[in-house]
Amino acid sequence: MSSGDVSRALRRVAHEILERNKGSEDLVVLGIPTRGVALAHRLVEVMAEVEGRDVPSGALDITMHRDDLRRNPIRAIEHTVIPAPGIDDKTVVLVDDVLFSGRTVRAAMDALSELGRPRAVRLAVLVDRGHRDLPIRADYVGKNLPTSRSERVRVCLAEHDGLDEVRISGGDR
Amino acid sequence: VKRHLLSMNDCDRQDILTILDTAETMHDVQRREVKKLPTLRGRTVVNMFFEDSTRTRSSFEIAGKWLSADVINISGKGSSTSKGESLRDTVRTVAAMGVDGFVIRHNASGAAQQVSEWVDAVVINAGDGLHEHPTQALLDAYSMRRRLGDLEGLQIAMVGDLTHSRVFRSNLICLKTLGAKVTVVAPPTLMPAGVDTWARTEGFETSYDLDAVLPTMDAVMMLRVQRERMSGGFFPTEREYTVGYGLTRERLRALQKHTVICHPGPMNRGLEIAADAADAAQSLVLDQVSAGVAVRMSVLYHLFAGEGSLS
Numbered sequence: 266m267s268s269g270d271v272s273r274a275l276r277r278v279a280h281e282i283l284e285r286n287k288g289s290e291d292l293v294v295l296g297i298p299t300r301g302v303a304l305a306h307r308l309v310e311v312m313a314e315v316e317g318r319d320v321p322s323g324a325l326d327i328t329m330h331r332d333d334l335r336r337n338p339i340r341a342i343e344h345t346v347i348p349a350p351g352i353d354d355k356t357v358v359l360v361d362d363v364l365f366s367g368r369t370v371r372a373a374m375d376a377l378s379e380l381g382r383p384r385a386v387r388l389a390v391l392v393d394r395g396h397r398d399l400p401i402r403a404d405y406v407g408k409n410l411p412t413s414r415s416e417r418v419r420v421c422l423a424e425h426d427g428l429d430e431v432r433i434s435g436g437d438r
Numbered sequence: 439v440k441r442h443l444l445s446m447n448d449c450d451r452q453d454i455l456t457i458l459d460t461a462e463t464m465h466d467v468q469r470r471e472v473k474k475l476p477t478l479r480g481r482t483v484v485n486m487f488f489e490d491s492t493r494t495r496s497s498f499e500i501a502g503k504w505l506s507a508d509v510i511n512i513s514g515k516g517s518s519t520s521k522g523e524s525l526r527d528t529v530r531t532v533a534a535m536g537v538d539g540f541v542i543r544h545n546a547s548g549a550a551q552q553v554s555e556w557v558d559a560v561v562i563n564a565g566d567g568l569h570e571h572p573t574q575a576l577l578d579a580y581s582m583r584r585r586l587g588d589l590e591g592l593q594i595a596m597v598g599d600l601t602h603s604r605v606f607r608s609n610l611i612c613l614k615t616l617g618a619k620v621t622v623v624a625p626p627t628l629m630p631a632g633v634d635t636w637a638r639t640e641g642f643e644t645s646y647d648l649d650a651v652l653p654t655m656d657a658v659m660m661l662r663v664q665r666e667r668m669s670g671g672f673f674p675t676e677r678e679y680t681v682g683y684g685l686t687r688e689r690l691r692a693l694q695k696h697t698v699i700c701h702p703g704p705m706n707r708g709l710e711i712a713a714d715a716a717d718a719a720q721s722l723v724l725d726q727v728s729a730g731v732a733v734r735m736s737v738l739y740h741l742f743a744g745e746g747s748l749s
Contacts (some may be wrong), residue, residue: 336502
């Protein structure tokens with residue numbers, strides 16, 4: 266995906282979220298670090314443009330809820346930032362860059378339950394690459410990217426990597 | 439971060455900063471309604487305290503519980519050590535039950551190091567004799583950093599009973615590693631033997647005149663006069679100690695506006711620190727206690743969450 270593809274996909278996702286939610290009422294957008302946070306900010310910017318009002322956004326670190334902590338070296342913990350009104354009785358949209366096994370999202374849902382009780386939780390991802398390990402599905406998808414398990418999907422964003430780009434590398438082909 | 443935390447020498451600058459940064463996020467958790475994280479589920483940590491302690495033991499216990507570890511407390515009194523069992527047999531007995539870690543406080547210097555050689559579990563030193571108390575140094579650094587920002591280049595004084603203070607030894611290493619300029623102040627009888635050589639090689643200042651030191655400091659750390667370790671003769675009377683080395687109301691006025699006051703507790707009010715100083719807006723005493731839980735959560739996370747040795 267080129268930089269244009271990324272920004273078009275994000276605009277579409279932002280519109281879809283607003284359409285499904287019937288506006289930006291009671292909406293909270295939470296990005297999952299690292300790249301999900303940048304994506305959440307961009308979605309909220311588009312929504313503010315469309316709706317003319319700010320949508321609360323933040324970050325949700327899921328490191329402490331991962332199920333693979335013991336298998337890997339220690340990870341640094343990112344900050345969790347929950348916007349002031351909290352998430353109780355709100356519709357929370359979780360944002361991540363790539364949806365793969367679904368384990369990150371499971372951890373995110375656990376982390377959310379400790380912070381409050383949202384009315385509903387939705388999932389928005391830039392790329393859905395398939396190969397789920399868990400019964401989890403995204404509500405909003407920037408692009409479905411058929412991949413093989415051995416391939417790597419790399420998402421670059423201007424905030425972190427200097428440019429917007431999604432590329433597939435490696436694999437058996 | 440190494441496998442055990444026995445001494446502040448086990449941590450380089452990056453390790454310390456990582457632990458402090460993680461503690462910041464743990465501090466956020468402390469303010470939540472639901473404080474429990476599932477991170478250390480299924481891990482068992484044994485608190486073994488062979489010396490009296492309120493804040494260290496309870497904050498390690500709370501830290502472990504908030505991370506969902508199973509925490510067991512064993513104290514010297516009421517365990518088999520009071521029947522004459524050796525430390526080695528006691529820890530090996532408990533280790534044989536399959537615990538993942540020990541938090542040890544003991545009145546013998548080097549006890550934690552010894553225990554780490556006897557068992558396979560992770561060992562955290564929660565104070566060993568006159569040697570070290572690394573988590574206290576980390577939480578002091580954390581509290582000061584929150585109030586003052588980066589500690590690099592800051593002037594920090596440690597005042598009081600240096601000879602008997604493990605807090606002093608750990609703090610000295612920690613603060614030097616973080617780049618602070620340390621001055622130690624004590625009556626000649628409570629200066630550690632050979633401090634001049636030590637000061638030269640490690641690069642810190644020594645002084646016997648508190649009034650000369652105070653006005654230029656960014657932080658002043660008062661150490662407790664450890665009555666239980668003093669068999670007399672270190673200073674003539676308590677009154678005389680206060681006059682020479684106590685943080686009195688008059689000395690409080692000599693501090694700069696931004697200077698913070700630390701005390702690892704428990705405080706002897708009126709002896710090494712006046713009530714006015716302990717309760718002043720500049721005092722970090724209560725911040726230090728609340729930081730204790732966050733910092734110990736961070737330490738437990740870094741030592742127990744991953745598999746074996748770390749980056």
